[in-house]
Amino acid sequence: KAGVTQTPRYLIKTRGQQVTLSCSPISGHRSVSWYQQTPGQGLQFLFEYFSETQRNKGNFPGRFSGRQFSNSRSEMNVSTLELGDSALYLCASSLLPGTSGRAMPDTQYFGPGTRLTVL
Amino acid sequence: TQLLEQSPQFLSIQEGENLTVYCNSSSVFSSLQWYRQEPGEGPVLLVTVVTGGEVKKLKRLTFQFGDARKDSSLHITAAQPGDTGLYLCAGAIGSGGSYIPTFGRGTSLIVHP
Numbered sequence: 001k002a003g004v005t006q007t008p009r010y011l012i013k014t015r016g017q018q019v020t021l022s023c024s025p026i027s028g029h030r031s032v033s034w035y036q037q038t039p040g041q042g043l044q045f046l047f048e049y050f051s052e053t054q055r056n057k058g059n060f061p062g063r064f065s066g067r068q069f070s071n072s073r074s075e076m077n078v079s080t081l082e083l084g085d086s087a088l089y090l091c092a093s094s095l096l097p098g099t100s101g102r103a104m105p106d107t108q109y110f111g112p113g114t115r116l117t118v119l
Numbered sequence: 120t121q122l123l124e125q126s127p128q129f130l131s132i133q134e135g136e137n138l139t140v141y142c143n144s145s146s147v148f149s150s151l152q153w154y155r156q157e158p159g160e161g162p163v164l165l166v167t168v169v170t171g172g173e174v175k176k177l178k179r180l181t182f183q184f185g186d187a188r189k190d191s192s193l194h195i196t197a198a199q200p201g202d203t204g205l206y207l208c209a210g211a212i213g214s215g216g217s218y219i220p221t222f223g224r225g226t227s228l229i230v231h232p
Binding site (some may be wrong): 044 | 149150152159160161162163164167207209210211214217218219220221222223224225
């Protein structure tokens with residue numbers, strides 16, 4: 001079956017603009033997580049959605065937001081872009097979220113990511 | 120401060136050599152995961168370890184979870200060029216009343232033919 005798809009794959013924006021990234025999970029998967037990956041900070045958790053509800057959120061400013069639709073597709077939005085937002089944004093889907101929140105989400109399948117460059 | 124410390128940061132070896140990479144923390148984990156990420160792709164889950172002292176084998180890869188569930192190691196026997204990639208460990212760490220999926224910065228492995 002098809003894997004996780006992310007669109008667009010590459011994006012160039014300027015400071016102050018906003019951006020919306022899209023993620024389509026594997027068919028049947030209801031949990032979608034978003035991560036930011038940079039050379040300096042590594043892979044950092046942004047948020048997790050399950051059944052259209054945000055279940056968990058990382059330590060990112062409110063400029064980073066997301067949502068999930070009834071078909072499990074998810075979008076994340078970054079407003080007022082800063083140079084430091086340049087990163088690879090990864091989406092991961094899983095059948096279920098982490099058990100009681102103490103574990104990593106159930107087997108996560110990552111998409112190829114969206115490479116965002118902020119000039 | 121990195122909550123999951125991985126070492127070494129970089130490793131460049133010849134085909135056929137053995138290697139071990141480490142993932143250490145002061146936190147106790149209910150489970151730890153290991154991923155491999157290749158350039159231009161997202162990470163791929165290799166294994167999840169759950170029980171303290173647990174050892175799991177995946178072909179030439181051996182994963183061990185520390186007895187106290189604070190650390191883990193990945194040993195590769197007879198490395199091959201196809202093992203090249205970024206190896207990441209991950210676990211859920213408590214933060215402000217919730218548990219945040221947290222990744223180490225990874226070990227970048229290059230295996231030369």
